[in-house]
Amino acid sequence: xxxxxxxxxxxxxxxxxxxxxxxxxxxxxxxxxxxxxxxxxxxxxxxxxxxxxxxxxxxxxxxxxxxxxxxxxxxxxxxxxxxxxxxxxxxxxxxxxxxxxxxxxxxxxxxxxxxxxxxxxxxxxxxxxxxxxxxxxxxxxxxxxxxxxxxxxxxxxxxxxxxxxxxxxxxxxxxxxxxxxxxxxxxxxxxxxxxxxxxxxxxxxxxxxxxxxxxxxxxxxxxxxxxxxxxxxxxxxxxxxxxxxxxxxxxxxxxxxxxxxxxxxxxxxxxxxxxxxxxxxxxxxxxxxxxxx
Amino acid sequence: xxxxxxxxxxxxxxxxxxxxxxxxxxxxxxxxxxxxxxxxxxxxxxxxxxxxxxxxxxxxxxxxxxxxxxxxxxxxxxxxxxxxxxxxxxxxxxxxxxxxxxxxxxxxxxxxxxxxxxxxxxxxxxxxxxxxxxxxxxxxxxxxxxxxxxxxxxxxxxxxxxxxxxxxxxxxxxxxxxxxxxxxxxxxxxxxxxxxxxxxxxxxxxxxxxxxxxxxxxxxxxxxxxxxxxxxxxxxxxxxxxxxxxxxxxxxxxxxxxxxxxxxxxxxxxxxxxxxxx
Numbered sequence: 360x361x362x363x364x365x366x367x368x369x370x371x372x373x374x375x376x377x378x379x380x381x382x383x384x385x386x387x388x389x390x391x392x393x394x395x396x397x398x399x400x401x402x403x404x405x406x407x408x409x410x411x412x413x414x415x416x417x418x419x420x421x422x423x424x425x426x427x428x429x430x431x432x433x434x435x436x437x438x439x440x441x442x443x444x445x446x447x448x449x450x451x452x453x454x455x456x457x458x459x460x461x462x463x464x465x466x467x468x469x470x471x472x473x474x475x476x477x478x479x480x481x482x483x484x485x486x487x488x489x490x491x492x493x494x495x496x497x498x499x500x501x502x503x504x505x506x507x508x509x510x511x512x513x514x515x516x517x518x519x520x521x522x523x524x525x526x527x528x529x530x531x532x533x534x535x536x537x538x539x540x541x542x543x544x545x546x547x548x549x550x551x552x553x554x555x556x557x558x559x560x561x562x563x564x565x566x567x568x569x570x571x572x573x574x575x576x577x578x579x580x581x582x583x584x585x586x587x588x589x590x591x592x593x594x595x596x597x598x599x600x601x602x603x604x605x606x607x608x609x610x611x612x613x614x615x616x617x618x619x620x621x622x623x624x625x626x627x628x629x630x631x632x633x634x635x636x637x638x639x640x641x642x643x644x645x646x647x648x649x650x651x652x
Numbered sequence: 653x654x655x656x657x658x659x660x661x662x663x664x665x666x667x668x669x670x671x672x673x674x675x676x677x678x679x680x681x682x683x684x685x686x687x688x689x690x691x692x693x694x695x696x697x698x699x700x701x702x703x704x705x706x707x708x709x710x711x712x713x714x715x716x717x718x719x720x721x722x723x724x725x726x727x728x729x730x731x732x733x734x735x736x737x738x739x740x741x742x743x744x745x746x747x748x749x750x751x752x753x754x755x756x757x758x759x760x761x762x763x764x765x766x767x768x769x770x771x772x773x774x775x776x777x778x779x780x781x782x783x784x785x786x787x788x789x790x791x792x793x794x795x796x797x798x799x800x801x802x803x804x805x806x807x808x809x810x811x812x813x814x815x816x817x818x819x820x821x822x823x824x825x826x827x828x829x830x831x832x833x834x835x836x837x838x839x840x841x842x843x844x845x846x847x848x849x850x851x852x853x854x855x856x857x858x859x860x861x862x863x864x865x866x867x868x869x870x871x872x873x874x875x876x877x878x879x880x881x882x883x884x885x886x887x888x889x890x891x892x893x894x895x896x897x898x899x900x901x902x903x904x905x906x907x908x909x910x911x912x913x914x915x916x917x918x919x920x921x922x923x924x925x926x927x928x929x930x
Contacts, residue, residue: 373754380750381762383743384806391803392768395780458670466671473678479908479915480686481864483884484901488685490888491692491898496700498688505701528681582770589773591867596888606775606867613779614874623783629776637771645764 396630402620403627420624429601434628436602440519440594441587444526448534448583451527456538457568460545478532486596489525490516517599525593530586534579541575542568574643581640585633605629692898712895721883722900729879732794733863733907736801740858744809745851751810752817763814769807775867777803782871792876800868805858812857816850817843856914860907880904 406415424430459471477485492498494516503509515521545568553563591606598604603611605625613622665672692698693712695705716722750756751763781800782791790796820843828838866881873882880900887897 374756377750377754377756377759380754381747384747384766384810385762387743387802388766388768388806391781391799392772392777395784396772396777399780399783454670455674458674462668462671464668464671466668466675470671470674470678473675473682475915476682476686479905479912481866481881481904481908483864483866483881483888484689484904485685487884487888487897487901488689491688491894492685498684501701502703505703585771585773589775589777591775591778591870596885605773609775609779610871613782613871619783619786622779626776626779626783629773630780633771633773633776637768641764641767641771644767 399623399627400630403624420620421628423621424624424628430608430625432602433605433608436519437588437605437629438632440522440526440604441584444523444530444587445580445583447523447527448530448579452531452534452538452579455531456535456542457564459535459539460542474535475532477528482529482592483596485525485529486593489521489528489597493521493524516597519598521597522594522604525597526587526590529593530583534583537575537579538572541572545571577643578640581636581643584636585640588629588633689898689901692894693902695895695898698894712893713899716896716899719896721878722880722903725878725880725883726903728877729863729881732797732801732869732879733859736798736805736862737855737859739798740802740805740809741855744806745813748810748813749817751814752820763810766807766810769803775871778868778871781868785872791872792874794877796872797869797877797879800872801862801865804861804865804868808857808861809854812850812854813847816847820846853914856911860911863907864904 403420404416404418406417406419455470455474459467459474480488490497493514494500495514497514497516500512500514503512515524549567550563553567554560558566589606590604591610594604595607595610598607605628609622609625609629612618612625691705694708694710696707696709696711698705698707751759778800781803785791785796785800790799825838825842828842829835833841864881866879866885869877869879870882870885873879881904884897884900884904887900891897
């Protein structure tokens, strides 16, 4: 009893010290992320944003969005590009990650260096490089003309394929880092044991590796979907004039048409569409931390 | 003798067929575009249909570096990245220490709340912030750009140092306290050296990421505040002289090259992936 009463005030003091130290980044989080996002969501359903919620609730701003064929096509374009990009990210990165996990050759070392290199290439340089390389009269075009006398090269620049290519490129290092970190938890001995009892590589993959990879795969999936959905630099510099990805559309609505409430509605729509994925991401990471602790 | 060498190398080739295929693909798709930029930066003249620059030289470097827009954006970029990194370190590092070492209710949940940064589509979030900043007259101002760039740094600056502080060997600290070292001395001589590499990684990653951050600076900075990364937008869209863009790209690359030279250290551990909540 005596011990408890003497430790109480000290516990309080420790708590206070802890809260004091974390207060400022939490304030930044609240003021720069939760407040803008929250107030945007509320304002888009108000009749008159300046009069407050008491004036009533309506969904006119969303009706306007969905009645606009350009807005609709931009939204479906964004969803399409996101799905295709994430699909290709998996097709490219999962085999690479598996290879890097199980091969120790010198070639694997070189593959790893190259695959992680995009980590050190910012989006603007990437866009510039891709335009110079794959654009009209770019390196590849000229090479095919001169060496193979082939003039039929179709540039992905200003086309959806260019956006997909650049976004896959951009996400390769992150995807591979997370997947190889996950694969490191799959121990050699487990796979050898499975092999010893006669499991084929394919079976070992589906029954041992894949179940253990569930979490890293989920994290990669969520962050890549949200990353592509919220992309701006790449689609702005590489994409065509129409249809546009939501990032570019929002920027244009905000900066060029000076239609702030329209841009706000578009932003909230991207939040809502990504909300489930965002929750899935937070839940996946949370569950893992909980188990570790 | 000869035949067995051929056979074994054929076997290696087959076993490594995926690796070789991947290597060729990566060279074509990753090294290719980047090499093109480097070639353009040192090309005095590159007439079609030559495969390589027809004349080499550095005259575009002096020309680019003397352009008024470069002279104004380079200090802006370096200054912004320095200020944002400093502010971020100032507010986040003490918090990381608290998250790792002090027990208080709600600690785990509050630490996880920083994941929210990743759970929003980035540009949508920037638009929501821009709408608020517009009402506060922060659009087109340096403080506005600093604040939006701060958003990007929170997770890196909290999660990486937190996991570093958690990894500190407590026994060593207690031993030092037992022999009569003061708390401050223990912190500076025992705790800090153990977390220093991770703190350096977090600072460097934050600086480089902020130096390259273009989207937030673009939406909030227009028309008054322009960083070098934002300047690249107009060079890519409206500049006929390819060399300007190539030279700016090379200059923008410098911080990355510095980061790259430390990369082995970061990538070996899970330092970078810790920033994504992996």
